[in-house]
Amino acid sequence: MVPIVFKWIVFLVASLLAIFSAIMMVTRRNPVHSALWLVVTFISLAVLYFLLNATFIAISQIIVYAGAIMMLFLFVIMLIHLEKGPEELKVLGASKIFAIVLTVLLFVEIAVGVYYYRVTTFKPGPMPLGDAKTVGFLLYTNYLFPFEIASILLLVGIVGAVMLAKRRKE
Amino acid sequence: MVEFSYNLYLLLSAILFTIGAVGVITRRNGIIVFMCIELMLNAANLAFISATGIHKGLEGMIFVFFVMTVAAAEAAVGLAIFVMIFRLRGTISVDQMNLLKG
Known part of the structure; x- marks a missing residue:
């Protein structure tokens, strides 16, 4: 059995890497950089799937998402010369602030839901091997x-x- | 050291979903908006897998398999649509996609 400390370390590293690379993906101006950061997110999510005993899903995550879909994205980005990208709005306009407030509200809603989420059919025991x-x-x-x-x-x-x-x- | 709580995975899924939603709303580049949608799909997949851990059934993994299938088909068709729009308009900024406007 894997020691629990090792599991915690793997979970913390993979989840922090996933969050960091997702933030980098959203904030980069160059679409190629965004796509490569998204690959990092997908691979760290695959590590989390391995941690949850979902080995088949983890391997198909790497093959389908990090391999096939992101290859398609990069191909299209390079096909239509998007490396520079259309001009983004630089100023933090009212619509952007409204959007951020809206999504923070969404996050608080989900987090409250997770915090009060109590499963009545929770079965203790190890995760089933997928x-x-x-x-x-x-x-x-x-x-x-x-x-x-x-x-x-x-x-x-x-x-x-x-x-x-x-x-x-x- | 306590045993894992699956709520941690659900919280991580919520954080990733929120980051993806922020990207969808604030970015103007069509392809980056599309990538943010993929990130939101992945957050939902993580929630499905942790639900597998909570209920000890394998149905969540089946769901994730079908979500991956739909995401692959969606990426193929969506990117083809972006190539078409780029040929037609010379840009893929989502602000300029007003072809249906009369």
Whole structure:
């Protein structure tokens, strides 16, 4: 068993890194820098998933998010020469202050909800192991129909992306 | 040293969700707004995984799998739309996206 102190250290490092890189992602002006900081956030979230015994989800987080989706983002940023980016509003206008107040309210709401969240069906014991075998077994038995729907959704996504990005003949 | 409380994970999820929401509201660059939406989806995924730890069932992980599928399809189609808008208008600032305005 992993000692509890080690777990705490990993949790603190990964969560602080996730928060820091998320803040960096939101505040950078260059979209390429933002995308790379977002990759750091995704990888530290994958570490947290490993800590929660969700090994299958952690690996697919690294492959799908940090690999495929962010590669797509970087590709599009470089395709349309966005490294400089459109001019952002420099001044802290009234709308921005209103937005920040609104989101702080949202955070307080969620935090209060988390603080008073008491599960009546809490079962003590270790976290169930979500490796590829157990998650795959569930996906191919109980959740077979949603799984097939997901494959159709991906197919529609591929066809839609190709149709949209195709250059029309004028 | 006390055992982990899953509320810590839920709190981290709330913080990441709030950062993503701030980004969506304040940034003007369309692609960065899109990345902030991905960050909010990830915060929701973290909440699902910690709910798996609370209820000791694996359904949360199944949910996260489907959220990842939807995010992948959404990224492909959304970025194709951004490429189209850039070809049409020469900018992807969300303030200038008023094509539907009469």
